[in-house]
Amino acid sequence: xxxxxxxxxxxxxxxxxxEPVVQAVGRLLRxxxxxxxxxxxxxxxxxxxxEDMIRKMESGQRIPRPEFLxxxxxxLRAQGHLRAFMEDMRRARYPKKVRELHDMESRAVEMLLxxxxxxxxxxxxPEYMRALFEVRHPPLAEDVIExxxxxxxxxxxxxxxxxxxxxSFVQEQxxxxxxxxxxxxxxxQLEHVSEVAQLRNVCFQVMPTEREEHAGMSGDGRIHVxxxxxxxxIGRATxxxxxxxxxxxxxxxxxxxxYGMIRAQALTPRESLAFIEQALGRL
Numbered sequence: 001x002x003x004x005x006x007x008x009x010x011x012x013x014x015x016x017x018x019e020p021v022v023q024a025v026g027r028l029l030r031x032x033x034x035x036x037x038x039x040x041x042x043x044x045x046x047x048x049x050x051e052d053m054i055r056k057m058e059s060g061q062r063i064p065r066p067e068f069l070x071x072x073x074x075x076l077r078a079q080g081h082l083r084a085f086m087e088d089m090r091r092a093r094y095p096k097k098v099r100e101l102h103d104m105e106s107r108a109v110e111m112l113l114x115x116x117x118x119x120x121x122x123x124x125x126p127e128y129m130r131a132l133f134e135v136r137h138p139p140l141a142e143d144v145i146e147x148x149x150x151x152x153x154x155x156x157x158x159x160x161x162x163x164x165x166x167x168s169f170v171q172e173q174x175x176x177x178x179x180x181x182x183x184x185x186x187x188x189q190l191e192h193v194s195e196v197a198q199l200r201n202v203c204f205q206v207m208p209t210e211r212e213e214h215a216g217m218s219g220d221g222r223i224h225v226x227x228x229x230x231x232x233x234i235g236r237a238t239x240x241x242x243x244x245x246x247x248x249x250x251x252x253x254x255x256x257x258x259y260g261m262i263r264a265q266a267l268t269p270r271e272s273l274a275f276i277e278q279a280l281g282r283l
Contacts, residue, residue, distance in 0.1 A: 005261035011061055011185060018092045018099070019255025023060030025069075025085045030058040032076045046075045066090045075151045091154065098151030103236060104226055105158050108165050112225040112235075112259045116207075117170045118180070121152050122159075122202075123169060129153075164201040170259070170266050174218075176279060187283045194276045197269070205266040207277050215261035223259050227253065 012022050033043050034189060040058075045049045046066060055060035055283045064072075066086040073082035091099060105111065105122075113120050129152055133145045142150075158165065176193070179186045197204035209215065216223075221238030235255040246252060267275060 011056075012063060012092075014030045014163050016096055017098075020086055021085075021152060022063055022092055025064060025082075025089065026058045027065070027068075027086075028081060029054075029072065032072070032078045032082060033058075036076045040269070043075070046089055047071045056064065062275070063091050063092050065093075090268065093147060093152035094154055096145055098148070098155065102151070102155050102157075105155060106161070106227055108158075108226040110227040111158075111165055111167045112223065112256065113168065113215065113229075114170045114223040114259055114262055115175060116161065116221055117175065118178075119171060119189065119193070120157060120169055120222075121172070122167070123190045123193055123196055124152065125185075126153065128180060128189040128192075131185050135180065139200065143183040145225050148194075151169050159199065161194070164199075166203075168203045169197075170205045170207055170262050172207050173275075176206065176276070183283050187280065190276055190283075194273065194280075197273055201270055204272055205263060205269055206272040207266040209260065211265055213265055215258055223255055223262070225255050225259060 012019050022113070034042070038046075040051045040054050043049075044054055047054075050279075053062065057064045057068075064085075066089055069082045069089060071087050072078070073080060076082070091102070094102065111217050113122070119128065121129075124132070126149065131147065133140055135147055141215065156169070171193075176190065177186075180189075193204065196202055201275060207282060215263070223237045226237035227233040232244055232247065233252050234247050235252050237258070238253055240246075240258075241251060246255070250275065266272070
């Protein structure tokens with residue numbers, strides 16, 4: 001096996017909705033290999049993957065890496081049948097809860113996002129993501145960290161959508177000052193926030209620590225509201241409705257009202273960008 005091939009990946013979680021798709025891709029891989037007259041060892045030699053790994057992929061126990069499907073399609077002359085599942089397998093590697101959130105965010109036309117404990121996932125730079133997961137306690141396994149980072153990075157596709165959704169962020173000042181991962185990581189994170197904040201469809205605001213009136217004090221964490229093109233929506237706040245997602249217009253109005261007040265009490269977008277620039281100047 002080639003030494004430079006990274007076989008790290010994840011087994012399929014039993015009962016996961018993605019399991020039938022992974023199993024179908026595994027069966028297709030086996031059919032393509034057998035049609036090409038290759039043994040598992042032959043395919044392993046040509047792709048740089050171990051025989052045990054390939055057998056697990058063929059049996060639907062292991063999620064194939066997109067790059068493996070690309071290479072296997074080429075050596076098996078599968079005419080694009082394996083490549084067609086590259087994006088599905090890329091998303092299959094995300095944690096289940098992240099896939100569900102990714103799907104909702106990909107349909108949203110408006111997003112209202114307030115974070116008080118750490119920088120919102122959609123605003124996080126890769127270095128900050130890793131540092132944030134590495135300070136968890138009890139410590140997370142490395143493969144869990146990699147999977148969480150992959151899922152969070154995948155959600156950033158929302159910024160490339162056309163038409164772009166309207167996204168409003170309100171971020172607590174302390175989250176932009178705490179040096180998770182060290183000052184260099186914080187500098188890169190603030191630079192990233194500045195870049196995202198200047199996108200035409202993004203409104204970024206900072207809630208100053210010194211603010212005497214703060215509607216977020218009635219809660220203890222995040223507010224997340226997504227609105228869809230048909231007028232429906234879904235929202236969640238850690239301190240409202242027992243932390244469960246809500247969809248009724250009445251419950252959504254409660255979250256939107258609280259978010260609207262927080263937004264009104266925060267710095268303006270222009271003042272918020274100036275705050276980021278000043279914070280960068282102090283690092």
